[in-house]
Amino acid sequence: MKLILLLLAMGASSAPAMIEVAPGEELTVVSEGPRNGGTVVLIPGLSGCSYGFRKLTPLLHEQGLRTVIIEPLAVGESSRPRGADYTMTSQAARIGAVLDSLEIKKPVFIAQGIGGAMVFRLAVERPELLAGFISVEGGSAEVAISPNIRMTLKAAKILAKMGGKSLMRDRYAENLKKSSGDPGWVDRRTVGRYFRGTGRNISAALDAMVAMTEQTEPWTMTPRLSEVRIPVIVLLGAAPHDAQLTSEDVEVLRQGLPNVEFREIPGAGHFIYEEQPQAVADAVKDLAADLAAGASPSIGAVLVPGGDGTADLIQPGDGR
Numbered sequence: 001m002k003l004i005l006l007l008l009a010m011g012a013s014s015a016p017a018m019i020e021v022a023p024g025e026e027l028t029v030v031s032e033g034p035r036n037g038g039t040v041v042l043i044p045g046l047s048g049c050s051y052g053f054r055k056l057t058p059l060l061h062e063q064g065l066r067t068v069i070i071e072p073l074a075v076g077e078s079s080r081p082r083g084a085d086y087t088m089t090s091q092a093a094r095i096g097a098v099l100d101s102l103e104i105k106k107p108v109f110i111a112q113g114i115g116g117a118m119v120f121r122l123a124v125e126r127p128e129l130l131a132g133f134i135s136v137e138g139g140s141a142e143v144a145i146s147p148n149i150r151m152t153l154k155a156a157k158i159l160a161k162m163g164g165k166s167l168m169r170d171r172y173a174e175n176l177k178k179s180s181g182d183p184g185w186v187d188r189r190t191v192g193r194y195f196r197g198t199g200r201n202i203s204a205a206l207d208a209m210v211a212m213t214e215q216t217e218p219w220t221m222t223p224r225l226s227e228v229r230i231p232v233i234v235l236l237g238a239a240p241h242d243a244q245l246t247s248e249d250v251e252v253l254r255q256g257l258p259n260v261e262f263r264e265i266p267g268a269g270h271f272i273y274e275e276q277p278q279a280v281a282d283a284v285k286d287l288a289a290d291l292a293a294g295a296s297p298s299i300g301a302v303l304v305p306g307g308d309g310t311a312d313l314i315q316p317g318d319g320r
Contacts, residue, residue: 015030016028016029016030016050016077017029017030017031018078018079019098019101021094021097021098021101022094024079024081024084025073025079025081025084025094026078026079027070027071027072027073027078027079027094027095027098028050028069028070028071028076028077028078029068029069029070029071029098029102030050030067030068030069031066031067031068031069031102032057032061032066032067033057033060033061033065033066033067034061034064034065034066035066037061037063037064037065037066038064038065038066038107038108038288039065039066039067039068039104039107039108040060040065040066040067040068040107040108040109040110040284041067041068041069041070041095041099041104041107041108041109041110042056042057042067042068042069042070042109042110042111043069043070043072043095043109043110043111043112043115043116043118043119044069044071044072044075044076044111044112044115045075045111045112045113045114045115045116045138045270046074046075046113046114046115046144046145046209047113047172047175047176047179047194048075048076048112048113048115048194048271049071049075049076049077049193049194049196049197050069050071050076050077051076051190051193051194052194052271052273052274053067053069053273055273055274055277056110056273056277056280056281057069059277059278059280059281060281060284063281063284063285063288065284065288068102068104068107070095070098071197072091072094072095072115072118073086073090073091073094073208074086074205074208074209074212075115075197076197077196077197077200078197080201080204080205080207080208082204082207084208084211085215086144086208086211086212086215087144087215087216087217087218088114088117088118088121088141088144088217088221089121089125089217089218089219091118091121092118092119092121092122092125092126093122093125095118095119095122096122096125096126096129099129104129106128106129106130106131107129107130107131108130108131108132108133108134108284108287108288108291109130109132109133109134110133110134110136110273110280110284111133111134111135111136111138112135112136112137112138112270112271112272112273113136113137113138113243113270114138114141114144115138116133116135116136116137116138116139117138117139117140117141117144117221119133119135119138120133120135120138120140120221120225120228121221123227123228123229123230124221124224124227124228127227127228127229127230130230131230131291132230132231132232132233132287132288132290132291133228133230133231133232133233134232134233134234134235134280134283134284134287135232135233135234135235136235136270136272136273136280137234137235137236137237137243137244137245137270137272138234138245139245139249139250139252139253140221140222140225140249140252140253140256141221142217142220142221142222143212143213143217144212145209145212145213146213147213147214149213150210150213150214153206153209153210153213154206154210156168156206157202157203157206157207157210160202160203160206161203165199165202168202169191169195169199172191172194172195172198173186173191173195175242176191176194176271178241178242179241179242179243179269179270179271180239180241180268180269180270180271180274180275181237181238181239181240181241181267181268181269181275182239182267182268182269182275185271185274185275222252222256223256225252225253225256225257226256226257226258228257228258228259229258229259230259231259231260231261231287231290231291232253232257232259232260232261233260233261233262233263233283233286233287234250234253234260234261234262234263235263235265235272235279235280235283236250236262236263236264236265237264237265237268237269237270237271237272237275238264238265238266238267238268239266239267239268239269241269241270242269242270243269243270244269244270250262263279263283265279
């Protein structure tokens with residue numbers, strides 16, 4: 001374990017490593033890129049995995065940045081222990097524990113979907129761990145999975161026991177496509193890699209998801225958004241797609257976060273780093289430049305794509 005941690009800390013390992021953050025709780029961590037560069041920590045959403053960042057991480061390495069991907073508990077190939085605390089507050093604490101073990105100081109975070117909600121909670125409870133945050137369609141969600149789909153998950157578990165693994169994989173692929181603006185990236189190989197962690201033990205995966213519908217967060221995130229003092233850039237897929245933030249979700253972030261910028265990415269859906277990875281890499285570059293200059297994104301500003309492929313910066317109160 002000490003050798004693995006040393007290699008990860010040096011940025012010399014590209015193979016996934018398992019880091020135990022509590023008895024029976026192991027998170028998959030992938031570290032790549034320049035040893036002496038700044039660090040970007042990437043957190044996938046519930047349907048994501050470390051493989052999903054394969055197009056983005058080389059672009060960040062070209063900027064001289066080291067990347068560390070952390071799959072939260074029950075995501076990707078991290079463990080799915082029965083009886084674990086799957087609240088986003090606990091997930092945030094586990095992410096913080098990984099950073100502590102690797103001695104990572106003040107990285108920029110990129111997180112998607114519910115992974116973003118975990119990072120917002122981390123920014124409240126462990127503000128010293130973050131320099132800035134790029135949220136890919138992630139808001140201040142109060143639940144990881146709606147309790148309304150609890151029965152659906154339990155029915156899926158029965159189906160899995162009856163040999164419905166291939167059917168569940170097909171539904172998984174269909175959900176990825178529906179969540180995308182351009183579903184061309186959802187090919188057989190990619191689905192296989194995304195589904196690999198779930199497919200190894202579908203029963204455990206579904207049990208973890210059921211637990212997420214039954215557990216209650218110890219505190220409410222939305223009223224505490226004002227405590228998130230770091231600069232935040234929220235990337236929104238502009239194409240119609242499932243799993244997107246609602247206008248109400250966006251307004252909550254706009255009103256609550258002291259330092260936030262919104263960017264709409266034309267043609268993209270929920271998986272912007274798959275569909276348009278350069279847009280995410282550009283956001284990292286801009287945020288890094290702002291941090292280096294001691295500046296920050298315009299508060300409440302929105303980048304609205306124009307018809308000629310450019311984008312206009314719309315300030316709060318602008319009538320457009």
